Amino acid sequence: PYFNLDKNKKYKVVFDIASSPKDSSKLNPLLNAVARLYNMHVDAGIKQKNIEVALVLHGSATKNVLKNKQYQERYGTDNPNLKILEELDKAGVHVYVCGQSASYHKIAKKNMSKSVKMALSALTVLIDYQTNGFQLIRF
Incomplete structure (x- = not known):
């Protein structure tokens, strides 16, 4: 590649994911983008x-965190996002x-994947991580 990464540098990024496919049987491609970024940097020697x-x-992506049973009850299909969230x-x-989006969408913590932590708000997470030197990637 023409742009070489400094293999000794610390890379810090926070993703803001507020959308999800309307078709609830489809994987949220933005979660795949997060995995791709992580994997390609590790593969590049970071x-x-x-x-x-x-x-x-948050937003329409909030549904991605539901456990399979609750996802099936709401959308009539398995949650295609659980595996990638676990990975x-x-x-x-x-x-x-x-937490604000979860409340709005009536998603209780007990109905969420164990791989996901409830935050006060998306804004709080984004502010905190950016204050700590993370670069924001917004989709």
Whole structure:
């Protein structure tokens, strides 16, 4: 590549994910973009300890955090996002859902994937991470 990454530099990014496909049987491609960014940097030689990634889901993406049973009850299909949320969490990505959006969409914490943490708000997460040097990627 023409743009070389500094393999010793710390990369810090927070993703603002506020949309999801209208077709509830489809994976949210923005979650895939988060995984792709993480994986391509690791594949390019960036040590896992040197890449910190967080994301916050809100708006229509809030539904992505539902456990399968509740997702099936609401949308009549399995939640296609659960596996990638679990994989992101296992890789060390900090995954949050906006508490305000969860409340609006009537999603209780007990009905959320264990890979997702409830935040006060998406705004709070975005402010906190940016204050701590994370670069914002908004879709």
